[in-house]
Amino acid sequence: MICRICQKEFKPNKYRPKQQVCSKPECQKARQIQNLRDWRLRNPDYFRTLEQDASWRESRYRYSRLWKATHKEYLREYEGIHNQQRKEYMRDYMRQRRKASPSP
Ligand SMILES: [Zn+2]
Numbered sequence: 001m002i003c004r005i006c007q008k009e010f011k012p013n014k015y016r017p018k019q020q021v022c023s024k025p026e027c028q029k030a031r032q033i034q035n036l037r038d039w040r041l042r043n044p045d046y047f048r049t050l051e052q053d054a055s056w057r058e059s060r061y062r063y064s065r066l067w068k069a070t071h072k073e074y075l076r077e078y079e080g081i082h083n084q085q086r087k088e089y090m091r092d093y094m095r096q097r098r099k100a101s102p103s104p
Pocket of ligand 1 (some may be wrong): 004005007008021022026
């Protein structure tokens with residue numbers, strides 16, 4: 001086996017046959033740094049999302065405003081149904097009240 005870092009022949013650990021780096025401390029350290037760099041390249045958003053939490057919230061707010069703007073018709077319809085139901089409920093409620101205590 002050839003070490004990925006120092007390019008020298010080494011015998012892999014019998015418990016880790018897929019080992020690509022020899023056991024020299026400088027090669028192990030280089031491997032750790034490389035792994036971390038690879039991990040960061042694979043997860044570019046990990047630190048960004050933590051740092052930009054505030055701007056994420058702002059973009060959410062902007063998105064909800066955009067949604068309301070693009071679904072105006074839908075919201076108006078929903079509001080209309082809601083108002084109609086409320087009117088009917090109030091009419092029934094007043095009718096019940098009038099029945100319970102007739103005005104003089
Ligand atoms: Zn090495």
